[in-house]
Amino acid sequence: MMQKTKLVEALTGNYAAAYAVKASDVDVIAVYPITPQTTIVEKLSEFVANGELNAELIHVESEHSALSAVVGASAAGARVFTATSSQGLELAHEILHIASAMRLPIVMAVPARALSAPISIHNDYGDVMNAKDTGWIIYIAASAQEVYDTIIQAYRVAETANLPAMVAYDGFLMSHTVEPVELNDEEEVRKFLPRPLRPYTLNPKRPVTMGPLASPDWYYEFKYQQATALREAYKVVKEVDALYGEKFGRSYGVVETYRMEDADYAIVTYGGAAYGNAKAAADMARERGIAAGVVRIRLYRPFPTMDVLRALEGVKAFAVLDRAIMFGSPAEGPLYKDIATVMFMHGVDKPAVNIIHGIGQRTMYVEDMYKIYTMLKERPSKEVVFMGVRI
């Protein structure tokens, strides 16, 4: 049943994340400051100090420790949250693998930020893409509202699939910009997030060993389990999104499409800025006679293979707009590589260009995106184009 009264607040992406964590009745939060994530945990410490959220707020000495602290708390059965960006995510990288392999339902927000060097506090997806293959469920949201809704969904998904989930979104472009966000009744959120009995928790009355050594006779089986669990989490993500939609009136699917019904040319991308501008460019292109559409990847891991195939079924050519560089790859865009794999494995061969843009928050103009559509129409190819850079 949908709730009747609507509570709408003007919130930044980061505050939307903090409100979602409060509504999710989290028990333990580990905090360490790093731009542009800091205002999430600032807001959460305010909630805890005001008695609005009954949680243990742990001040730690690094992001490696922040994630380690929530690994421990989650292993003990607590509902946990932490957040980081950029170098912080890099420092925590080792623990990313441990959290997912220990099958702990941690939820972490990551306002995406470029990696050093040179130092940049601005947005791209270099940090998130470096963490994409660590066994986490990875969402990339495109609005403050979606950040709010996705964090709540992520708890339900994580606690069902026994896997950690990362909710990423554009640093600064979304983390520090204000949008109207419809907030749910917190009682209803808590009903939506029952606390399922966890398979194993640290409990002196029922001792277990977590994180042991596995010899060559055992290790592979656990990694196979983990790979399978992440593949199967796809169904959980879809189900939870649908249930959330029924209850709160908003759902997103795993892949969002814009004007794709009859599109000949598509831009496939992720995150708020790239998606918003690509939609504006698609409108512009359609006014000028090009049947343009946009596909946004909301669920990055597990990869929504069939949804991407279906979304791009009818197009003559498409571009994948990546906001990260995978140095030395056959194509430098991480999403492009994933989609190329999908197409290759399913015998689809069509022109697909990899656009790299928005690196270190280089402005991606709507006009740039429009140029991508004309490029697709006039000289469809398979190449990597570094756009918006002085060369």
Next chain:
Amino acid sequence: MSLPKASELPIGAVIPEPGSTRRNKTAGWRTLKPVIHDDRCVRCQLCWLYCPEGTIVEIKGVFKVNGKTYDTKYEINYDYCKGCGICANECPTKAIEMVPEAP
């Protein structure tokens, strides 16, 4: 020995019962097996001292070897010996031979 399948194991590599290492034999990765030739052993105790896993077992008793009488004898606990070969390396009389395990 047939080990459980991935689907039969607890998730997250959790060991769900306490004290399982008591019956968890850890010699599985041994490729070379130390064999003590008792006729060459002079009971110096160096193998017993150097073994990093404590798998050299000192047995008390009366042992007659090559006309000599000893009050100790050394054996290897193959349930836990990893086959590192430190004992064979340290043995001053080369009484310990490293023999390949049967595949």
